[in-house]
Amino acid sequence: MNTRTPIAEAVQGTSAARQPEGTKAPSGGSAAHAVASVGATLAPFEQYICNACGYIYNEADGDPDSGLPAGTRFADIPDDWACPLCGVTKADFAPYTPPDLAALQAQAACTPALAARQTPGVVIVGAGRAGWQLAETLRALDAALPITLVTACAGDVYDKPLLSVAVARQLDADKLVRETGAAAAQRLNVRLLAHTHAIRICADTQQLRTTRGTLPYQHLVLAHGAQPALPPSLPAALCWRVNHLGAYLQLRAALGDTSKDVLIVGAGLVGSELANDLALGGHRVTLLDTQPEPLARWHDAQAGAQVLQAWQDLPIRFVGGVCVARVEKIQGRYRVSTECGQRFAADQVIAATGLQTPSRLAQGAGLAWQNGIAVTPDTLRTSDPHIHALGDCITVNGQASRYIEPIVRQARTIAADICGCTPQPYESRPAMVRVKTTSLPLTLH
Ligand code: FE
Numbered sequence: 001m002n003t004r005t006p007i008a009e010a011v012q013g014t015s016a017a018r019q020p021e022g023t024k025a026p027s028g029g030s031a032a033h034a035v036a037s038v039g040a041t042l043a044p045f046e047q048y049i050c051n052a053c054g055y056i057y058n059e060a061d062g063d064p065d066s067g068l069p070a071g072t073r074f075a076d077i078p079d080d081w082a083c084p085l086c087g088v089t090k091a092d093f094a095p096y097t098p099p100d101l102a103a104l105q106a107q108a109a110c111t112p113a114l115a116a117r118q119t120p121g122v123v124i125v126g127a128g129r130a131g132w133q134l135a136e137t138l139r140a141l142d143a144a145l146p147i148t149l150v151t152a153c154a155g156d157v158y159d160k161p162l163l164s165v166a167v168a169r170q171l172d173a174d175k176l177v178r179e180t181g182a183a184a185a186q187r188l189n190v191r192l193l194a195h196t197h198a199i200r201i202c203a204d205t206q207q208l209r210t211t212r213g214t215l216p217y218q219h220l221v222l223a224h225g226a227q228p229a230l231p232p233s234l235p236a237a238l239c240w241r242v243n244h245l246g247a248y249l250q251l252r253a254a255l256g257d258t259s260k261d262v263l264i265v266g267a268g269l270v271g272s273e274l275a276n277d278l279a280l281g282g283h284r285v286t287l288l289d290t291q292p293e294p295l296a297r298w299h300d301a302q303a304g305a306q307v308l309q310a311w312q313d314l315p316i317r318f319v320g321g322v323c324v325a326r327v328e329k330i331q332g333r334y335r336v337s338t339e340c341g342q343r344f345a346a347d348q349v350i351a352a353t354g355l356q357t358p359s360r361l362a363q364g365a366g367l368a369w370q371n372g373i374a375v376t377p378d379t380l381r382t383s384d385p386h387i388h389a390l391g392d393c394i395t396v397n398g399q400a401s402r403y404i405e406p407i408v409r410q411a412r413t414i415a416a417d418i419c420g421c422t423p424q425p426y427e428s429r430p431a432m433v434r435v436k437t438t439s440l441p442l443t444l445h
Contacts (some may be wrong), residue, residue: 120215155185362389
C-alpha cells in the first residue's frame, strides 16, 4: 500500500455530486434553480454537503445507486441512508450553496496577466484528488489558461475513500476509475504528462525538470501528496502500501479470488478499515499495532474497544502492544516476527504505518519546510511566490490535514490567487473522521 491518506480523505460522489466543484456550476448551479416537476410546492432543488468527505447530494440528481431517484428531497431520505462515499449518516450533511463562480470568472477574464496568453501557464505536480481538483477549479475560472499536469501514475480519476470498502462492495478497477486521466485531460483541456516524474524545481528560472523534459511555468503547484512512512523493519519490497489506486489494484490482483492470510501492520484508520474490508471479503486478517487497541489516537472516544467488539464475528485477529522486528519471504509466504518473539505467517503483508511528505522537490527548491511544505493560509503560496501547494503535502503552521474535505477549499484559494480574483483565504478546520469499518461505522472528531 502506499499509505492511504486517512480514510477521511473522501472525495465527492456520484453523478453530478461527484463532479468537482469547478464543474458543478453548470449542472449543480442550474439544478439548484431547477424546479421540481412533481409536488405541490415547486420549491427549488437544494444541495447538501457531507461534512466528512465533501460529497454533495443534489436533490435534482438523487442518488440512484442508493435507490434514491432523481428529485428525491433531502428531507425524504431515510435516516439510515449513508453517504455513498464515506458512510456517514444523513445527520452529518449540511445545506450547501455552490460557490458563485460566475463572479470569479468575470474577474479572472479581466486579469491582464492571464489575458495575455503568451505565458507557460500553470504546471501542477500530482494527479490525485488535489491535482485534478485544482485543474477543475482553474479551468472553471479561465477557459484559456494553459494547464499542464505532471504525474508519475496514469492520472486516472477515482474516489480514494472507496479503496477501503472496495472488496466488500465488489468494486473492481472498472468501477473504481471514475474517469480515465486521458478523458479528464481532454474534458478540461489540460496537457496530461502521465507516467512522468518531476525531478527538480529550478526556482530561479521557473522551470520544472521532469523525466520528459523541462517545463517552464508561470505558476507551479505542488499536489504530489504524501508517501507511506515505512519503518526499517518493513522493507518496501516485502509489503504493500495502499496510498493510490495503482498499488491498490496490484494488491487486489495479488490476493486473487481465494481466501488469503493477510497481515496488516498498523491499526490506525487505514489499517483498521482495510482489515475490516478484507475480512468482509473473506480473507483472514491479522492486525498488529504497537498500541494496545486499534484506533489508539481516539482512545478517549473508546473507538478501539468498540471496533474490537464489532469485529467479534469477523476473521480479524488483533494483536496489540507489539513492534515488528523483521519481515522475511520464505518459500512464497511471509513470516513477520515481533521484537517480543512472536511469529506470524501470511500470504501478503500490508504496511499502514502512516504518511510522510516527500521532501526532495520542495527542499531542492529551497522552499520553507515545517513538517511538510509550509504554506501561508491566505493564498496557499509556499515561501516562493510562484509556487503554491495543496493537499497532503502541505502544512499550515506546521500542521498537516490529510483529509479530502479541505481540498476543494484549498483549490479555490489557489485558483483565485493565480487568476487574480478576490482572495479566498483558506481556513483550517477540525476534521470529522469517518471510520469506514462497515461492521460498526464510527464518526470521530
Ligand atoms: Fe461523506
